Amino acid sequence: MKTQELLTKISGIQTIKSIVITLNITKNKAIYYVYKLRKAGYVNTKYDKDKQRIYYISAENKLGGSSYIEVLNKNSPIKLASSEVYKIYGQNISIEETLVYAIKTKNPRYILASLALFKKISNWHKLYCLAKKNNVLREICALYDLSLKIIRKVKKMPKKFKNNSLPKDNNYKYIIPELKSRDYKEIEKKWLIYIPFNKIDLEEYKK
Numbered sequence: 001m002k003t004q005e006l007l008t009k010i011s012g013i014q015t016i017k018s019i020v021i022t023l024n025i026t027k028n029k030a031i032y033y034v035y036k037l038r039k040a041g042y043v044n045t046k047y048d049k050d051k052q053r054i055y056y057i058s059a060e061n062k063l064g065g066s067s068y069i070e071v072l073n074k075n076s077p078i079k080l081a082s083s084e085v086y087k088i089y090g091q092n093i094s095i096e097e098t099l100v101y102a103i104k105t106k107n108p109r110y111i112l113a114s115l116a117l118f119k120k121i122s123n124w125h126k127l128y129c130l131a132k133k134n135n136v137l138r139e140i141c142a143l144y145d146l147s148l149k150i151i152r153k154v155k156k157m158p159k160k161f162k163n164n165s166l167p168k169d170n171n172y173k174y175i176i177p178e179l180k181s182r183d184y185k186e187i188e189k190k191w192l193i194y195i196p197f198n199k200i201d202l203e204e205y206k207k
Contacts, residue, residue, distance in 0.1 A: 009023065096121065
């Protein structure tokens with residue numbers, strides 16, 4: 001089967017099993033077709049929570065670019081599986097942008113995965129500007145302090161970043177509405193930010 005014909009027939013989110021059913025072919029043939037499309041630049045591979053390979057097959061993949069989920073999965077031990085993969089074509093998404101994005105989603109899994117990004121920050125000034133623009137400076141600092149408790153070799157946050165992010169009033173904020181921590185009260189008190197995790201939620205970082 002020619003590449004373009006194959007692309008037309010199985011574009012979308014697929015597994016080897018779904019390709020076998022869609023094309024009525026053997027498993028080995030399905031694996032070969034995925035290899036053929038990947039070699040041509042049409043396939044991105046992710047993993048679901050059961051470590052099963054999920055194939056995102058699209059002509060747009062050939063244009064390059066990346067998604068926030070791809071950046072998180074590449075840099076975090078907490079893997080995300082989502083059908084909502086929004087790619088930004090023609091540019092690579094930075095670690096700093098991805099960290100702010102994860103916080104803004106208010107999705108516990110995304111935010112949990114994003115803690116690993118503090119180990120990869122290369123431009124603190126860029127992160128500060130993005131966080132300030134999106135009004136998440138205190139969230140960034142509170143999650144940074146949380147990351148220090150579970151991740152080795154986290155890059156040191158500049159004092160100026162921390163000092164400029166200190167609370168200006170006595171009002172607490174939620175990272176995720178209505179979620180508070182029993183185990184990280186000291187971080188919450190320092191930044192007046194409610195942490196949405198407890199120690200048990202961070203166990204995946206110890207595996």
